[in-house]
Amino acid sequence: MTTRTTIGAPDAKCILAQGLSVRVRVPGSSANLGPGFDCLGLALSIYDEVAVTVTDGGITVAVAGEAADQVPLDERHLVARAVVRGFEAAGVAVPGFHLETRNAIPHSRGLGSSAAAVVGGLAAASALVAADGRRAALDAETLVQLSSEFEGHPDNAAASVLGSAVVTWSHGHDAYYARRLSVHPSIVVTACVPQFESSTEATRGVLPDSVPRKDAVFNVSRAALGVVALTADPDCLFDATQDRLHQDYRAEALPDTTRLVKALRDAGCAATVSGAGPSVLVLGTAPLGAPEVALAAELGFTAIPVDVAGGVEVIS
Ligand SMILES: Nc1ncnc2c1ncn2[C@@H]1O[C@H](COP(=O)(O)OP(=O)(O)OP(=O)(O)O)[C@@H](O)[C@H]1O
Numbered sequence: 202m203t204t205r206t207t208i209g210a211p212d213a214k215c216i217l218a219q220g221l222s223v224r225v226r227v228p229g230s231s232a233n234l235g236p237g238f239d240c241l242g243l244a245l246s247i248y249d250e251v252a253v254t255v256t257d258g259g260i261t262v263a264v265a266g267e268a269a270d271q272v273p274l275d276e277r278h279l280v281a282r283a284v285v286r287g288f289e290a291a292g293v294a295v296p297g298f299h300l301e302t303r304n305a306i307p308h309s310r311g312l313g314s315s316a317a318a319v320v321g322g323l324a325a326a327s328a329l330v331a332a333d334g335r336r337a338a339l340d341a342e343t344l345v346q347l348s349s350e351f352e353g354h355p356d357n358a359a360a361s362v363l364g365s366a367v368v369t370w371s372h373g374h375d376a377y378y379a380r381r382l383s384v385h386p387s388i389v390v391t392a393c394v395p396q397f398e399s400s401t402e403a404t405r406g407v408l409p410d411s412v413p414r415k416d417a418v419f420n421v422s423r424a425a426l427g428v429v430a431l432t433a434d435p436d437c438l439f440d441a442t443q444d445r446l447h448q449d450y451r452a453e454a455l456p457d458t459t460r461l462v463k464a465l466r467d468a469g470c471a472a473t474v475s476g477a478g479p480s481v482l483v484l485g486t487a488p489l490g491a492p493e494v495a496l497a498a499e500l501g502f503t504a505i506p507v508d509v510a511g512g513v514e515v516i517s
């Protein structure tokens with residue numbers, strides 16, 4: 202007798218039915234916002250879509266859009282791994298599933314593509330559980346926790362889950378928390394995106410284990426001010442986006458990004474490295490001016506106006 206294997210929670214009593222299908226939309230994000238290394242994030246209106254259908258066996262994957270030819274089309278695919286983790290966490294299993302992703306978030310540009318991929322997979326698994334109705338879907342706290350475990354830091358992941366701006370923190374190395382902020386309606390966001398890539402793992406590797414106390418104090422003040430600037434007083438955005446904790450250490454690995462941040466800040470714009478780079482995020486109360494857009498273009502960056510996005514959502 203052959204034993205049929207399932208995918209998801211071991212020995213699950215709840216097996217989702219073949220044909221059950223969902224589609225979710227998940228935003229990219231910018232982390233750090235200058236001083237808030239690993240603890241501030243902002244969801245951006247650049248979206249990936251993830252569709253999952255329960256099948257009679259195996260994991261199949263189809264990808265369209267960004268980096269479609271650079272990701273594995275099997276169970277190693279990051280979104281597929283997150284779907285499986287979501288089933289495990291919800292205590293369900295499936296005979297198999299087909300995953301389709303439509304990607305608009307560029308990979309390895311500091312716009313939270315990996316976090317969005319993981320949040321999309323977890324949220325799709327959760328939506329299938331909700332559609333089945335026999336087990337509880339994953340709540341937002343659980344989505345933040347599980348997606349941050351994949352990432353190793355919660356700032357991008359929480360922004361993709363909750364939307365808007367987020368403050369995140371952790372206890373030890375493996376318990377992650379987040380709260381959503383209401384972003385001041387006058388804030389305008391521009392992402393300056395280059396063609397070249399940079400790996401987050403690589404640019405985390407260049408950071409020192411300790412920093413001078415005066416730099417720590419500097420960053421604590423700026424990150425706290427960041428919450429004020431984002432929610433209540435956007436006039437403080439320029440000071441609130443200063444950083445001494447990570448950007449200077451990453452400058453050598455990100456020369457053009459560093460040049461653009463400096464040039465924009467010299468022009469009075471609240472520019473920061475987006476996440477671990479190489480994109481640049483600009484926060485303000487007016488769209489980026491033509492001279493600054495031209496400045497970005499000269500260095501090989503495309504300035505894209507973006508909105509502050511809501512969190513991951515089920516669209517069908
Ligand atoms: N939609 C996706 N599908 C499959 N794999 C993905 C997807 N998005 C990202 N990845 C994986 O994550 C890697 C990029 O992750 P990385 O953390 O270096 O950059 P990022 O998430 O785009 O930027 P940052 O974390 O600085 O905002 C890709 O090379 C790919 O392996």
Ligand SMILES: N[C@@H](CCO)C(=O)O
Pocket residue numbers: 232233238239240311313354356357401404405447475476477
């Ligand atoms: N806080 C993370 C974000 C990566 O997107 C870092 O700067 O490494």
